[in-house]
Amino acid sequence: MKRIAIFISGRGSNMAAILREAADGILADCCRVVLVFSNDPYAPGLSLASAVEVPVLCLPPAGLSKPAFYQRLAARLAPYSLDYLVLAGYMSILPPTFVGLYAGRIINIHPADTARHHGLHAYRWAFEHRLPQTMITVHYVDAGVDTGPVIMQAPVDLRGTVSLEEVEWRGLPVEHAVYSRALRAVFCGPARA
């Protein structure tokens, strides 16, 4: 059983989906969510995690330099003996020194094909470019921004969408499904058919 922490900065819908799968779904026999971390004390996902009695840690970066913040965070994480960090809408770029502490053990979800789009506002990018399809990407985190090796991708049909909200509304359920499937593949090997 892998010990994982989920990192969030906001709503936490991907986190909630992973918590459900870890409780009694496709992740139940391969990982345990031992911590939810947020860099934002007002992240709505924190109360969702608390409601299902998952330990939460919040460390706002205010007043700290980025290196100092991540040094402090690394110290706070150490006692949890984490196997993997799972980023789920975590909106801060991890510095290379921190990535190095968990090399090959940090996973992220990006709501676009990372071969075509990096960084923020991927759904807006897809909508503004009128893409007929976007590609949700689960990938390892390396020292770059959304540049690490791809673990799994899943397409989202965007044909006929008329608003950014609709694009996101179509994409999120795909994110929720593919993230747990990808985590299962990493933690335990591919699911049996």
Ligand code: GAR
């Ligand atoms: C998700 O769409 C996730 O893919 C995206 O933020 C949203 C978080 O939603 N992440 C990125 O854009 C990372 N570059 P959630 O808090 O409801 O999971």
